[in-house]
Amino acid sequence: MKKFAIAVDGPAGSGKSTVAKAVAKKLGIIYVDTGAMYRAVAYFCIYKGISPSDEVGVLDLLEEMNLEIQPQEGGQRILLDGEDITDKIRTQEIGQGASNVGKIQSVRQKLGDMQREMAKNHVVIMDGRDIGTYVLPRAEVKIYMDAGVDERAKRRMGELEAKGEKPDFASIRQEIIQRDENDMNRVHNPLCKAEDAVYLDTTNMSIDDVVNEILKICKEKISEV
Ligand code: C5P
Numbered sequence: 140m141k142k143f144a145i146a147v148d149g150p151a152g153s154g155k156s157t158v159a160k161a162v163a164k165k166l167g168i169i170y171v172d173t174g175a176m177y178r179a180v181a182y183f184c185i186y187k188g189i190s191p192s193d194e195v196g197v198l199d200l201l202e203e204m205n206l207e208i209q210p211q212e213g214g215q216r217i218l219l220d221g222e223d224i225t226d227k228i229r230t231q232e233i234g235q236g237a238s239n240v241g242k243i244q245s246v247r248q249k250l251g252d253m254q255r256e257m258a259k260n261h262v263v264i265m266d267g268r269d270i271g272t273y274v275l276p277r278a279e280v281k282i283y284m285d286a287g288v289d290e291r292a293k294r295r296m297g298e299l300e301a302k303g304e305k306p307d308f309a310s311i312r313q314e315i316i317q318r319d320e321n322d323m324n325r326v327h328n329p330l331c332k333a334e335d336a337v338y339l340d341t342t343n344m345s346i347d348d349v350v351n352e353i354l355k356i357c358k359e360k361i362s363e364v
Contacts, residue, residue, distance in 0.1 A: 140168075141363045144258050144277075145353075146270035149284035150330060151234070151318045152291030154341055154349065155266040158284070160214055161350045163264050166357070166364060169210040171257055173267035173274070174237065175217050176250045178228035179206055181236030183219060191236035194243050201249060208253070210261065231314055238321040241268070247327050268322050271333035280360050281336035282353055290342045291315055 145162065147155050156172055163170035181191045183204055189196040207218040216225045227233075240246050247269070254274045257263060265274070271281035286294075292312040299306040322330040332338055337356055341349050357364045 140262055142262055143279040143361050143363065144262070144275050145264040145280040145282070145357065146275050146278035146333070146336070147264060147266040147282045147284060147353075148268055148271050148330065148332070148336065149266075149282075150291070150322065151315050152295045153284040153286050154294060154346065155284050157346055158349045158353065159264045159266045161346065162353050162357075164213070165350070165354060166262075166264075169257070169261040169263045170214060171208070171210065171254065171263050171265040172215055173250065173254055173265060173270065175215065175225070175228060176206065176208065176253065177237035177241050177246075178233050179217050179219055179224060180204065180240045180246060180250070181233050182224055182228050184240065185233070185236060191239040192242075197240055197243055198245055201246060206253075208257065210257070231311075234318065235314065238318050241322070242325045242327070244327045247273075268330040269328035271336045272331060273328045276333070280353075280357050281333050282356070283332040283336040283338045284349070285338065285340050286342045288312060288315055288319075 147159050149155050160170050180201070183200055184191045184197055187200055189200055191197065205220045209216040209218065216223055218224070251274050254265060258265065258275055267274070271278060289312070292308060292315055295311050295315065296306050296308055339349060339352060
């Protein structure tokens with residue numbers, strides 16, 4: 140298969156990972172969840188008792204951090220010093236911590252380099268906040284997925300309820316607003332739509348609708364698909 144890359148960006152809870160995983164499966168390519176990498180850094184900080192906002196402390200930790208991404212069918216596993224932390228990093232606290240470590244430029248540089256390396260070695264669909272603008276600016280397909288904040292909070296509630304949790308709608312909604320605010324206004328690589336990205340408002344679209352729309356865009360832009 141000729142090399143190509145699909146970049147998917149958008150705010151918290153816009154459905155990027157669900158959709159990107161499904162597109163990866165349909166096309167037989169690798170899905171890379173870059174948010175999980177920021178979450179892993181936040182997890183390591185919290186584990187070591189360092190605040191994710193403490194730039195000097197985070198940079199020291201980054202030096203000793205042994206992070207490994209294993210692309211697999213149906214998603215990716217993320218290993219820290221050989222321990223599989225994929226499921227442990229999906230909490231609200233770690234999401235907020237990820238948003239804080241994501242403000243630090245050297246963290247972005249290190250993770251960005253790892254992400255580019257993966258795209259060099261595999262055909263990927265990669266989701267995050269700065270993939271189309273910074274990590275893979277020459278990706279063949281760029282999508283910016285958005286949805287209204289109430290809809291995004293509803294989707295997050297559904298995910299947490301499916302895991303047996305009893306989330307509070309108001310606090311989930313507030314956390315999403317706070318993360319949008321952080322991600323869109325940080326100094327280094329803030330979340331924004333790449334000029335050449337296709338904007339998809341998924342508020343009233345089903346997962347299948349969004350997957351089919353992205354597959355259609357891929358067929359138009361990549362001759363091998
Ligand atoms: O997508 P997810 O909710 O797992 O991302 C967690 C946080 O990681 C985001 O709110 C964002 O601050 C940060 N992130 C980032 N750049 C990326 C992916 C995630 O700054 N490419």
